Amino acid sequence: MNYFNQSKFKLVFIILLGIILFMTGQKTRNLWGTSEARTAQIAQEMIDSGDWVIPHLNNQPRLTKPPLYFWAVALTAKLLCNNHVTEWSARFPASVCAVLTLIFLFLMVKKLYGEKTAFSSSIMLATTYFFFWQSQEAMLDMMLAMFEVAACLFFVYGLKAQVHRKKFFYIPMHFCLGLAAMTKGPVGFIIPWIGIVAYLLWSSKIKELKHFCWITGFIVFSITVTPWLIAVYHRIDTAFSVFYKETVSRYASAYDHQRPLYYFIVRFPLYFLPWGIFLPFWVWDIYKNKTLNEYKFPISFFLPALIFFSLCGSKRSYYLVPLYPFVIISLALFLSKCSCVKIFGKKIILLKQSYLYTLVFISSLGYLIFISLFPVLNKRFSAVDFCERLTNELPEKYTLMSYDYSKPYIIYYLKQYIHPIKSEEELNSKLSDISAGSPLFVIMREKDLLRMKNVSDKSYNIIFRYKNFTKKHNTMVVITGRNSGGKV
Numbered sequence: 001m002n003y004f005n006q007s008k009f010k011l012v013f014i015i016l017l018g019i020i021l022f023m024t025g026q027k028t029r030n031l032w033g034t035s036e037a038r039t040a041q042i043a044q045e046m047i048d049s050g051d052w053v054i055p056h057l058n059n060q061p062r063l064t065k066p067p068l069y070f071w072a073v074a075l076t077a078k079l080l081c082n083n084h085v086t087e088w089s090a091r092f093p094a095s096v097c098a099v100l101t102l103i104f105l106f107l108m109v110k111k112l113y114g115e116k117t118a119f120s121s122s123i124m125l126a127t128t129y130f131f132f133w134q135s136q137e138a139m140l141d142m143m144l145a146m147f148e149v150a151a152c153l154f155f156v157y158g159l160k161a162q163v164h165r166k167k168f169f170y171i172p173m174h175f176c177l178g179l180a181a182m183t184k185g186p187v188g189f190i191i192p193w194i195g196i197v198a199y200l201l202w203s204s205k206i207k208e209l210k211h212f213c214w215i216t217g218f219i220v221f222s223i224t225v226t227p228w229l230i231a232v233y234h235r236i237d238t239a240f241s242v243f244y245k246e247t248v249s250r251y252a253s254a255y256d257h258q259r260p261l262y263y264f265i266v267r268f269p270l271y272f273l274p275w276g277i278f279l280p281f282w283v284w285d286i287y288k289n290k291t292l293n294e295y296k297f298p299i300s301f302f303l304p305a306l307i308f309f310s311l312c313g314s315k316r317s318y319y320l321v322p323l324y325p326f327v328i329i330s331l332a333l334f335l336s337k338c339s340c341v342k343i344f345g346k347k348i349i350l351l352k353q354s355y356l357y358t359l360v361f362i363s364s365l366g367y368l369i370f371i372s373l374f375p376v377l378n379k380r381f382s383a384v385d386f387c388e389r390l391t392n393e394l395p396e397k398y399t400l401m402s403y404d405y406s407k408p409y410i411i412y413y414l415k416q417y418i419h420p421i422k423s424e425e426e427l428n429s430k431l432s433d434i435s436a437g438s439p440l441f442v443i444m445r446e447k448d449l450l451r452m453k454n455v456s457d458k459s460y461n462i463i464f465r466y467k468n469f470t471k472k473h474n475t476m477v478v479i480t481g482r483n484s485g486g487k488v
Contacts, residue, residue, distance in 0.1 A: 007115055014106055014122045018099035021126055021364060022135035025371035026091045030382040030413075032470070036138040037383075037409035038062075040090040043073035044412070047083050053231045058406055059417050063232065063242045068182040069093060069140045090138035097146035098135035102126055104146070105325045108153040111160060112297060113333060120356060121325070121332040127363040130271040130317065131324050136371075140184050145322040147180035151192050152301065159208060166211045174217030178224025186247050189221075191322060194308065195301030202296050259315035264306060271320065274363055275331050282334045298329040386466050387413035390478060393464060394441055403427050403444035409470075410443065418443070424454040431459050431481035439480065446475040458482070 031037040038057060045056045046067075055062045055070055072093035077085040080092075102122045110118035125131055134142050151173050158169030180188030200206045232239045269276035286292050292299070302323040309319050335356065379385075387410060394400075401419040402410070411418055421427045421442065430440060441463065449455070463478040 007110070010115070010119045011103065011106060014102050014119070014126070015099060017123060017126050017364065018102050018135075021132055021367055022095040022098045023092075024368065025374050026088045026095065026136065027086075028371070029087065029374035029378050030384050031087055031090070031138065031409050032381040033137075034408055036090065037407070037412045039070065039073060039138045039140070040085045040087070041408045041412045043070045043077065043090065044085040046070055046074045047077060047085065053228070054235060057408060058411050058420070061236060063236070063239055064246045065140060066182045066185055066228065068179065069143050072143070073138065087138075091136060094137060094139060094142040095135050097143045098131070101142070101146045101149050101325065104149045104153045105329075108149070108156050109329055109332070111156050113329075117329075117332050117336055120336060121329050123357070123360045124275055124332055125325055125328045127360050127367070128271075128275055128324060128328065129273045129367075131321065132367055134318060134321050137318075139318060141318045141321040144180055144183045144188055145325070147176050147183060147188065148192050148322045149325050151176035151180065152195070155192075155196055158211070159205070163211065167213045167216070170211065170213045171216055171220055174213070174220045175224060178221040181221075181225050182228065185243070191305045191308065192301075194304045195326075198304050199297055199300035202300055258313050261310055263315045264310050264320060267317070268306075268320075271317065272324070272327060272331075274359060275328065278331055278335065279327075282331060285334060285338060295330050295333060298326040298333070302326040302330075380468075381470055383407070383409040383470055384413055386410075386469055386476065389464070389466065390414065390443075394478075395439060398439045398441055401430060401440065401442045403442055404448060405444055405476075424452050427452075428455050428459065431455070431479070433481070441478055441480050443476060443478055446477045449477055449479065 031040055042055045042057050042062060045059070046052055049056065052067070052071065052074070055065070055067050073085060073090050076089040076092050077083060081089045102125060105125060106118045106122045108118075109121045154169045154173035154176060158166045158173065161169055177189040177192060180192070182188070197206075200208055229239075269279045272279065286295070305323050306320070309315065391414065399419075400414070400416065401421050403421045406418050406420040421430060427442065430442070433440070446465065459482060460479040461482055463480055466476045466478075468474075469476045
């Protein structure tokens with residue numbers, strides 16, 4: 001009996017591949033970036049304060065994102081890590097979501113295109129570099145991708161079901177869209193709905209919308225989302241202005257991470273390595289052989305969304321993670337029917353189906369080797385050494401502040417609140433305050449200190465310098481006022 005052709009075996013293989021790639025090495029590196037540390041610190045403060053409604057960072061309300069992923073991290077820490085958010089517990093929900101995304105993708109593509117393409121799609125997605133990397137990151141976007149793919153899975157099953165059974169799939173679809181919204185706000189349901197409507201219009205099936213159980217679906221969606229919104233607004237009456245700024249205002253007029261219109265289009269193939277090398281050939285095949293209609297479903301779910309994100313001034317690479325499964329479906333379909341293409345009369349061999357699994361194996365091995373280098377890379381990207389030195393060199397009791405550098409990874413590894421200083425005048429006032437009850441120390445970048453005009457070098461002492469701090473090549477300094485009792 002050929003067990004390899006059985007769906008259950010393939011599904012087990014996909015799950016094992018995901019576990020090996022996504023959950024290996026989570027304990028071998030610290031929290032490298034701001035986003036990861038922010039997630040961990042918010043979840044830790046959630047546990048410490050007992051406030052699971054309002055996310056807090058550095059003791060301040062942080063309402064820029066809904067709390068579902070923070071809840072998952074905090075719950076993992078409470079159940080498995082003795083109430084302490086570790087690097088592992090912060091990343092574990094993302095890894096679980098990545099594995100579930102592979103499963104949902106397999107089931108969805110199997111329903112649409114068959115088991116062979118479904119298996120290829122899942123193992124290709126698992127070995128897509130940026131998807132692999134995001135599965136190792138304590139960030140919201142993998143959970144968002146999982147819920148959006150789950151919603152699309154129920155949409156596909158509802159579309160294929162008999163009329164009297166459609167409600168059993170469309171109602172869970174609305175529930176998944178609600179969970180996606182609770183993960184990252186309106187984008188969680190806007191992007192899937194754009195794809196659903198685009199596909200129904202392109203396929204001339206727009207009448208399917210009448211079967212979507214709108215009333216029940218709206219109730220399910222509302223029950224999923226509105227209790228948290230009401231609880232937040234009950235405590236912070238300016239909450240909706242924050243939500244509006246983070247969503248509508250940020251999309252219409254970006255205030256950070258501004259990139260040109262073509263940013264995603266140029267970088268798109270790089271995110272999909274090694275499979276991104278086939279994207280130009282796939283586009284050429286569509287142009288040359290007029291095969292666009294063969295890819296109605298995946299194109300409907302990633303091309304309008306790509307345009308949507310490209311029109312936004314603020315662009316981050318991880319915004320596109322929920323689109324990866326649909327791009328991979330397109331490439332899997334293309335490679336399953338086309339091992340070579342002709343470009344300007346020349347025959348170019350692409351990838352025979354029998355070689356696909358070899359490339360998956362080589363990619364997986366490469367990722368595992370990369371994971372083995374995490375302890376070495378820690379020396380360059382981690383803030384732990386700086387925080388340990390700070391703890392060892394400062395007195396037992398002191399007050400710690402920061403000038404324009406209250407980074408979550410410093411707060412997380414120091415395990416204490418850091419009061420932010422926002423102006424030179426405030427810094428000068430703090431350094432010269434001799435009435436403080438405990439020695440005052442300030443963390444800041446040396447370049448910020450050197451260009452200050454209102455802070456005299458006679459008003460402070462530098463306790464120590466720390467060069468090449470994290471990946472930003474910053475030189476950090478810790479200073480204290482000469483008369484504020486901060487001598488060590």
